Amino acid sequence: MSTVTKPAPPGPAYPVERSTGRPRTPFSSRISPTRFGLLLVAPVAVLLVAIVIYPVAYSLYLSLSHTNPFTGVRRFAGVDNFQQVLSDPDFWHSTWLTVYYVVCVTVLASAVALGTALLLRERFVGRPVLMALIVLPWSLSTYAAGVVWRYIFSPQYGLLAAIAQQLGLPPLDLLSKNTAIPALALVHAWQFAPLGAYFLLASLQVIPDDLYKLAKVDGMGILRRFRTITRPYIRLPFAIYVVLVGGQAAMAFDLIYFLTSGGPGGASQTLTYAIYQETFQDLSFGPGAAMSWILLIVVTVLTAGYYVAAMKPGSGQDKAAEA
Amino acid sequence: MVGTSRRRFLKAGGLAALAFGATPLLQACGGGDARPVPAAGPPLAPPSTGGGDLAMRIWGAYPDFVTSEVAAFEKTYGARVDLGVIAGDYPSLMTNLLRQGTPLDMVYSLWHMPQAYAEANWIHDFERFWAKDAATEEMLPAVRDALTINGKLIGLPYFAFVNGALFANTDVLRKADLEGQYPKTYEELYAQVRLIKRRGASDTPYLPSFWSAPGFGIPFGFIQEALNRNIPLFGPGGRPLFDEQSEVVDMLGQWRSLYREGLVPPGVLTFQESDWTEAFAKGGIAYSPQLQYDIKTFSDPQTSQVAGKIVPVPQQGQKWGMLHVGAYLIGNHGQDDATLAQAYGLAQHFGYRDQRTGRFDVPDAWAGNYYLTQGYSAVNNSPALAESVARWLPDPETNWPVLKDYLTDPQVATDLFHTTWGSVWMTYASRELPKAVNGDESPAAVVKKLRKKAESLIDEYGN
Numbered sequence: 095m096s097t098v099t100k101p102a103p104p105g106p107a108y109p110v111e112r113s114t115g116r117p118r119t120p121f122s123s124r125i126s127p128t129r130f131g132l133l134l135v136a137p138v139a140v141l142l143v144a145i146v147i148y149p150v151a152y153s154l155y156l157s158l159s160h161t162n163p164f165t166g167v168r169r170f171a172g173v174d175n176f177q178q179v180l181s182d183p184d185f186w187h188s189t190w191l192t193v194y195y196v197v198c199v200t201v202l203a204s205a206v207a208l209g210t211a212l213l214l215r216e217r218f219v220g221r222p223v224l225m226a227l228i229v230l231p232w233s234l235s236t237y238a239a240g241v242v243w244r245y246i247f248s249p250q251y252g253l254l255a256a257i258a259q260q261l262g263l264p265p266l267d268l269l270s271k272n273t274a275i276p277a278l279a280l281v282h283a284w285q286f287a288p289l290g291a292y293f294l295l296a297s298l299q300v301i302p303d304d305l306y307k308l309a310k311v312d313g314m315g316i317l318r319r320f321r322t323i324t325r326p327y328i329r330l331p332f333a334i335y336v337v338l339v340g341g342q343a344a345m346a347f348d349l350i351y352f353l354t355s356g357g358p359g360g361a362s363q364t365l366t367y368a369i370y371q372e373t374f375q376d377l378s379f380g381p382g383a384a385m386s387w388i389l390l391i392v393v394t395v396l397t398a399g400y401y402v403a404a405m406k407p408g409s410g411q412d413k414a415a416e417a
Numbered sequence: 418m419v420g421t422s423r424r425r426f427l428k429a430g431g432l433a434a435l436a437f438g439a440t441p442l443l444q445a446c447g448g449g450d451a452r453p454v455p456a457a458g459p460p461l462a463p464p465s466t467g468g469g470d471l472a473m474r475i476w477g478a479y480p481d482f483v484t485s486e487v488a489a490f491e492k493t494y495g496a497r498v499d500l501g502v503i504a505g506d507y508p509s510l511m512t513n514l515l516r517q518g519t520p521l522d523m524v525y526s527l528w529h530m531p532q533a534y535a536e537a538n539w540i541h542d543f544e545r546f547w548a549k550d551a552a553t554e555e556m557l558p559a560v561r562d563a564l565t566i567n568g569k570l571i572g573l574p575y576f577a578f579v580n581g582a583l584f585a586n587t588d589v590l591r592k593a594d595l596e597g598q599y600p601k602t603y604e605e606l607y608a609q610v611r612l613i614k615r616r617g618a619s620d621t622p623y624l625p626s627f628w629s630a631p632g633f634g635i636p637f638g639f640i641q642e643a644l645n646r647n648i649p650l651f652g653p654g655g656r657p658l659f660d661e662q663s664e665v666v667d668m669l670g671q672w673r674s675l676y677r678e679g680l681v682p683p684g685v686l687t688f689q690e691s692d693w694t695e696a697f698a699k700g701g702i703a704y705s706p707q708l709q710y711d712i713k714t715f716s717d718p719q720t721s722q723v724a725g726k727i728v729p730v731p732q733q734g735q736k737w738g739m740l741h742v743g744a745y746l747i748g749n750h751g752q753d754d755a756t757l758a759q760a761y762g763l764a765q766h767f768g769y770r771d772q773r774t775g776r777f778d779v780p781d782a783w784a785g786n787y788y789l790t791q792g793y794s795a796v797n798n799s800p801a802l803a804e805s806v807a808r809w810l811p812d813p814e815t816n817w818p819v820l821k822d823y824l825t826d827p828q829v830a831t832d833l834f835h836t837t838w839g840s841v842w843m844t845y846a847s848r849e850l851p852k853a854v855n856g857d858e859s860p861a862a863v864v865k866k867l868r869k870k871a872e873s874l875i876d877e878y879g880n
Contacts, residue, residue: 163516164533164837165878184848249683250696267683271855274687351506358686359851374509375844377516 157383164377175384185385187360188368191275192344192389195364198279199286199343204336206283207290212324214291215298232288240352243281247353269354271361278362281349286342290335297331298324333404337397344393365389455541455749461758463547463772469496469759471522474514476507479787486779490766493773496759508633508840515539521748522760523767527633528563528742529834529843531571536837541747542569546761552769559829560792563742566835572744573768574792576783578709579823581627581641581738583730586723587811589703593618601733603646606704607671610680613703621682623675624697624705628854629688635850636843638706641739642668644828655836657871661861669853669860676854686851698722704730706738709823713788716809725811729819740827742792744768768792790824797824838874845870 122130160171179185214225231239246253249265258266268277301323309319347366350356356363356371363371365385373382475483480502487498503510508530514521515534526534534540543549549570553561560577564570583606590596593613600606606623613622627638643650648665649658659665675681682696694714697705698721707715714720715727730737745768747760762772771778780796783789785805790797798821807813810820833839846867853863 162877164537166537244689244692247684248692250692251699265683269684269687271686271857354687355689356848357851359855359857360848363848371844371848374506374513376841377512378841 153383153386156379157387159380161379162377163379171380175380176388179381179384179388184360184363184368185365188363188365189392191362192364192366195275195279195282195346195362196340196343198276199282199346200336200340202279202283203287203290203339204332206287207294207335208328208332210287210291211294211298211328214295228288228291230288231285234285236285236348237352239281239285240349244353247277269358269362271358274354274358274362278346278349278353279343281353282343282346285349286339290339293331293335294328297328301327330405333401336404337401340400341393341397344389454538458545458754460547460549461545461754461761464494464755464758464762469756470499471496471756471759471763472499472501472520473523473763474501474503474511474521475525477502477504482782482786486767486782490763494759494762494766496763498763515748518750519748520750520752522752522756523763524746524748525575526572526744526746528744529830529839531564531744531746532566532835533837533840534746535566535569535571539749540571541749541757541760542566542571543573543747543761543764544569545757546570546765548765548769548772552765555769555795556792557794557797557824559740559827560742562831563740563829563834564744564792572746573764574780575743575745575768576710576789577740577742577792577824578790579738579827580637580708580741581645581706582709582712582820582823583704583706583737584697584712584715584727585704585730586697586700586702586726587728588723588726589613589619589622589701592616593622593703599730599733600704602735603642603668603671607675607680610675610703611678614678614680619701619703621680621701622703623680624682624693624702625672625675625685626688626693626697626705626707628672628681628685628851629690629693633843634688634847635686635854636846637739637741639665639669639846639850640830640833641706641828644739644830645736651830651832651871653832655833655839655842655871655875657868659864660868661865663864666860666864669850669863672854673856673860677856686855694720697727700726708741709738709790709820710788712820713809716811728811728816729823731819732822736828738823738827740824740829797821836874836878838878842867842871842874 125133157175158171158173160167160169160174162168210228214221214228234242245251247268249255249267254268255265258264267273305323306319309323314322345366346364347370350362350364350367351370354362356367366389369382369385369389372378372385376382473487484500487500490496491498507525508527511524511526512530512533515524516537516539531540535542543552546552552573553565553570556564556574557577560574561570563577564572564574585599587596590598590613593616595609595613598609600609610622613619625638626634627641628635640650643659643665646664646668648663648668650665652658676685682702684692688696693705693707694711696702697707698715700723712727712729716724718724721727745764747757747764752760765772767779769780770776777791777793777796780791780793781799781801784791784796784799784802788806796802803813803817806817806820810816833842836842849858849863849866849870852858853860
């Protein structure tokens with residue numbers, strides 16, 4: 095009877111502690127990959143619950159409650175707060191101002207972003223400097239932007255007032271009731287357009303120059319070249335940017351707070367500013383939360399609708415290739 | 418295996434979320450934000466030993482000075498003070514910090530807020546402050562009344578000055594040939610600004626600072642002008658005494674005329690506080706109601722192009738402006754008596770005679786360095802302050818008595834400011850009043866809405 099020595103089982107190449115006499119299996123190997131993955135995402139899941147789901151759920155609760163922190167009253171209100179908000183003319187005024195503001199910001203910012211991106215796609219002297227300069231508004235904090243633009247808008251000591259004075263014109267008050275929203279939108283677009291310009295420029299730079307050369311040979315004018323070559327390439331990033339800028343404009347608060355405080359007389363009191371006043375100044379948490387939910391629903395529906403419409407199938411980079 | 422794991426994970430996550438959210442939700446359903454009533458008791462003794470951690474929150478006025486005084490307090494009393502400056506909408510942010518039960522020992526507040534804080538038990542009163550009787554004895558009567566809620570002292574004065582003290586630019590008056598001919602009433606003031614414009618001495622001769630955008634802007638202007646004109650606005654418990662037949666409708670009509678005729682600077686309805694001072698300091702404006710302490714800013718050539726030309730308009734029968742009081746409050750976060758005593762000590766250092774020196778060290782410094790007048794006549798009428806003011810005020814022999822007169826017997830808006838809902842009404846008024854000025858709505862319609870709002874707030878909050 096011969097003794098057969100069994101070969102050693104395959105094991106780790108690195109030294110293994112043998113304090114228990116058995117090789118230690120790593121924890122990740124003792125549970126299924128799915129469980130291990132779930133464990134890894136658990137901290138993020140907890141964080142999301144804490145900072146997203148809980149506040150959202152709590153604001154829903156507040157929107158369905160009568161709450162007064164000073165008197166200590168808290169009771170279920172059903173949809174009273176929503177009814178109260180929807181029957182308030184000030185709410186509809188703020189809604190109209192929000193729509194007006196979003197349209198102004200989106201149109202201005204998108205136009206400037208697209209124009210800047212198209213300009214920066216060209217090769218010219220000073221292009222790198224210009225590329226660096228246009229990012230400046232984006233890099234400024236909103237507070238700093240607000241301070242700068244207060245000095246530009248001020249009819250007393252502002253830049254525009256000084257120019258008007260030089261031209262012999264009366265001082266301009268761009269933050270008056272009729273011009274407050276467009277003026278605020280101008281500042282917002284000024285700050286947000288550089289992001290769009292970079293966003294679009296990245297897409298423009300992947301368009302082969304040959305396409306434009308061939309189009310020129312075919313006798314296409316500049317507008318047609320834009321429509322048939324450029325537009326399909328930037329359609330997706332442009333749609334994303336418009337959704338971004340539109341959503342951001344709908345939620346704008348800080349610029350309005352710094353420049354007009356919602357005035358004069360509510361002339362720039364968009365929904366977010368109204369929510370701030372209702373919730374944090376008046377401590378009317380119920381109506382404030384109800385307004386927030388209405389705003390959330392409207393913004394979600396509009397942006398999703400726009401995005402779906404803008405991304406209808408049948409148009410895309412294939413068309414560019416066809417062109 | 419995989420499906421089961423995910424399902425179990427989500428189930429567990431959902432339960433965890435529910436548990437996480439349930440506690441505050443259940444709390445919310447049951448109680449509210451009101452805190453337990455602070456324990457009453459005999460006056461505390463000043464802390465004999467050092468130590469203690471205190472949290473102090475302020476708005477951003479001269480933080481370097483406050484920091485140095487906090488350091489002096491820490492050094493003298495051996496306490497540690499966590500000083501924080503709150504930027505932005507201080508009243509709203511502070512209200513929410515107190516509501517959440519943030520452990521704050523001493524905070525700044527304007528005097529129209531503590532009533533609500535006291536109702537909700539978010540602050541301690543000063544009934545157990547060892548020097549309460551002595552401090553109230555020395556306070557200006559109007560300041561003592563402003564800081565006394567339901568018979569209890571709720572804070573020590575941080576400042577007391579007149580909001581809407583009327584200042585004149587003598588340069589413009591001289592050009593209009595009106596030097597020394599100061600108005601005695603608002604009617605005379607408005608007639609004179611029209612005359613100044615007609616005479617070409619100024620395009621916009623009147624700057625009503627308090628038409629501006631922030632919440633403490635135009636409602637304060639409305640209240641103080643009505644007070645000065647002796648138009649009743651609010652009665653006990655905040656009961657509104659005005660309606661569409663009230664003289665305030667005519668007052669708003671006069672504001673509308675000033676705006677329409679271009680007698681006030683364009684953009685005044687969206688001014689921020691810095692704009693009021695910069696616009697007046699630039700020159701070309703004849704009259705402006707301002708914060709009383711800003712006369713020092715206007716007299717400083719570093720910050721004013723009209724230094725030496727800005728004087729306070731004497732009160733000749735009718736008052737100009739109303740009392741404005743800032744307070745040091747003590748937050749109620751369930752602290753023990755020892756910590757409360759430390760907080761009282763900090764409040765005393767800042768808002769009364771320092772416990773060890775027995776002098777108004779910090780109040781004197783505020784008044785002397787910044788002309789931030791105080792709630793104590795001993796500070797406001799001190800020879801040291803007179804000497805300090807004489808260094809920058811034009812013609813101090815004439816103008817110093819005028820400035821002192823503003824604080825002698827100022828008018829106060831106690832009936833509104835001592836309601837729980839006063840700040841809510843003022844936020845609403847800050848949205849509505851500009852509509853009467855710029856013509857969006859008639860003055861009568863705005864006044865009607867303001868009354869209705871006050872009535873609805875009384876319904877909600879009670880008197």
